[in-house]
Amino acid sequence: MIVKALREGLGRVIVFGSFLTRPKRVTRSSEEQQAVNERAAKMSLYQFYACPFCVLVRREMHRLNLPIVTRDAQNNTPYRQELLSEGGNIQVPCLRIDGGDKPVWMYESKEIIRFLKESFEPQSPSH
Numbered sequence: 221m222i223v224k225a226l227r228e229g230l231g232r233v234i235v236f237g238s239f240l241t242r243p244k245r246v247t248r249s250s251e252e253q254q255a256v257n258e259r260a261a262k263m264s265l266y267q268f269y270a271c272p273f274c275v276l277v278r279r280e281m282h283r284l285n286l287p288i289v290t291r292d293a294q295n296n297t298p299y300r301q302e303l304l305s306e307g308g309n310i311q312v313p314c315l316r317i318d319g320g321d322k323p324v325w326m327y328e329s330k331e332i333i334r335f336l337k338e339s340f341e342p343q344s345p346s347h
């Protein structure tokens with residue numbers, strides 16, 4: 221109980237520190253950003269608000285200017301049940317990618333960040 225509260229408190233300090241040191245967003249032409257938005261609309265991040273690994277992924281989403289919706293999987297929400305029954309595990313962050321035959325559930329912050337960089341890093345030096 222105390223450990224859980226301490227972890228949550230520390231997580232919130234990390235969220236605040238991350239907010240203060242947020243990276244600058246990349247910029248794109250409006251056509252490019254529109255195309256990015258359409259791809260991002262097929263993704264959702266299952267997360268806990270104060271999880272440090274989720275903070276890292278959200279920072280990257282911010283930097284890459286990705287409007288990926290976030291889903292609360294911490295509290296007793298339908299998203300938590302979905303993460304367990306469809307993703308297979310209650311572990312966050314988990315990026316859900318729709319649009320194929322069936323959703324892809326990508327776990328592990330490092331893998332998610334690598335995927336986002338590979339998919340959305342602007343190729344031209346426009347930032």
Ligand SMILES: N[C@@H](CCC(=O)N[C@@H](CS)C(=O)NCC(=O)O)C(=O)O
Binds near residue numbers: 313
């Ligand atoms: N190696 C994982 C670690 C993720 C991790 O430990 N997440 C914790 C929250 S910070 C979790 O999902 N815990 C499951 C739970 O509390 O039920 C990553 O980098 O994504």
